Amino acid sequence: MAPKRQKAKSVAHHTPPDESALYARGLLAVKKLHGQFGLDVLESLNSVNPDLKNWVIAFGYGTVYSSPGLGTKDRQIATLTALICLRHLGREFESHVRAALKMGLSRTQIAALAAHTALYAGFPAALSATAALRDIFARLDGDQ
DSSP states (O other), rough: OOOOOOOOOOOOOOOTTTHHHHHHHHHHHHHHHHHHHHHHHHHTTTOHHHHHHIIIIIIIIIIITTSSOOOOOHHHHHHHHHHHHHHHHHHHHHHHHHHHHTTOHHHHHHHHHHHTHHHHHHHOHHHHHHHHHHHHHHHHHOOO
């Protein structure tokens, strides 16, 4: 006998309590670094994987981004380099480009990061990142 088909369930998630220090600290870091654009990127996860959004905020920003050892600008350089090398050039990349600009990096410095990665991640990664930066900078210019 065939197993009985179950009705699809909605995506389950666990909202961290408001008093969660890591979540609160992470949310402040996201707002400071990424502003509304970053919040929108994270909110877009709610319909499919709200737990992932909560983990990114609590662990990624409440723990890793808030830990001592690197300044905010240095973290953005490291993050952009990793995203470029891994070719993760979507909305998260754009959010980190915007954050890097907000933290004082210039467009020239960000483009230089993309060029520098050619030595370690290959020219295709550097070329893809440069194309993504061109599009991001054009969107930013359109926002002004």
